Amino acid sequence: MFSIADHEFMAHALRLAERGLCTTSPNPRVGCVIVKDGVVVGEGWHERAGEAHAEINALRMAGEAARGAAVYVTLEPCSHYGRTPPCAKALIDAQVDRVVVAMRDPNPLVAGEGMGMLQMAGIRVEQGLLENHAHELNIGFVYRMTCGRPWVRLKVAASLDGKTALNNGVSQWITGDDARRDAHRLRARSCAVLTGIGTVLADDPLMTVRAVETTRQPLRIVLDSKLKMPTTAKMLTEGKTLIVTGNDNHEKMDALWKAGAQMLILPLKHGHIDLERMLDELAKREINEVMVEAGHTLSGAFLQAGLVDEMVIYLAPLLLGHKARGMFDLPELTAISGREIKIKEVTMVGRDLKIRAVPLE
Secondary structure, eight states, rough: OOHHHHHHHHHHHHHHTTTTTTTTTSOOOOEEEETTTTTEEEEEEEOOOTTTOOHHHHHHGGGGGGTOEEEEESSSSOOOOOOSSHHHHHHHHTTOEEEEOOOOOOOOTTTTTTHHHHHHOOOOOOTTTTHHHHHTTHHHHHHHHHHSEEEEEEEEEETTTEEEEEEOOOOTOOOHHHHHHHHHHHHHOOOEEEEEEHHHHHHOOOOOOOSSSSOOOOOEEEOTTTTOOOOOOGGGSOOOEEEEEOOOOHHHHHHHHTTTTTEEOOETTTTTTTTHHHHHHHHHHTTOOEOOOOHHHHHHHHHTTTTEEEEEEEESOOOOOSSSSOOOOOOOOOOOOSSSSEEEEEEEETTTEEEEEEEEE
16 A cells, blocks of 8 residues: 555656656656655656656666665656666666556556566565556557557637637637647647648648747648648648648659658548548557647548547637537537537636547447
């Protein structure tokens, strides 16, 4: 049974892990705290892929004080050689006495091996403290490792009557500054931000993180089945942009490539990008979290395909009327008990209402 002190030290480790929220991709966000005689002697977090893991940073800070200490780490220490040496071995070499792990690593290369190494070396290992918090922090990484595709977060900004744009297409700005800043925080934590060619042609957006500080821009993805992407699009002038298409027009592809785009050609399904196949390909590229910011057609297509894992909806205190454009283009229902969602969280963000929900199976 875990003590109050155990909870406090693991909570501290989770706060450290959150510092890597926008920087560790494609790696998980991990924090570590080393405690000796009730005092923190070392702490660290994984800052970015290719650099030292949380345990190594904490061990460097602790030095000799790590011997006989307790270690609190939010994810099972790795047991294999990847970009960096295994953390489990480093903990063994430091002669720590006890390791408390929030959650098991879902990566098949680890998956219990790290804790097994520690136990074989005579180190006490306990697992499961604040596991739900650790899981939520790395939901995309966990989902990619266990389901083979990224976590899809669908973001929508709408009026109180569920409209995302006027009938003439004008949509800026429905929500206020605070809500837009909050949405940029979601962009910053995402590995990729995805939209459709319709949005690009209508608004010519940058789709970058601007309202909050970040050291990394997510990959921008445009679904463009017929390869209509303009070579002059703003999205091609800053950061990396991946165009997913079913059109193999080599002349147009070459022009887009010279303009800075990456290309992914997939076979079309009923004339449209196969969303499930596309997500499989993104997982192969180590994309953990995808934020969908699209019009009602593509947003509806993700929902209809059952590929939305989480919805974040910002509702502004204004009404746009029945002729304005809705949130989702979905087939007509014949019963009210249709597509049910579970609301997980409701908060006020400035003047706007933020709803976080998950579609139910």
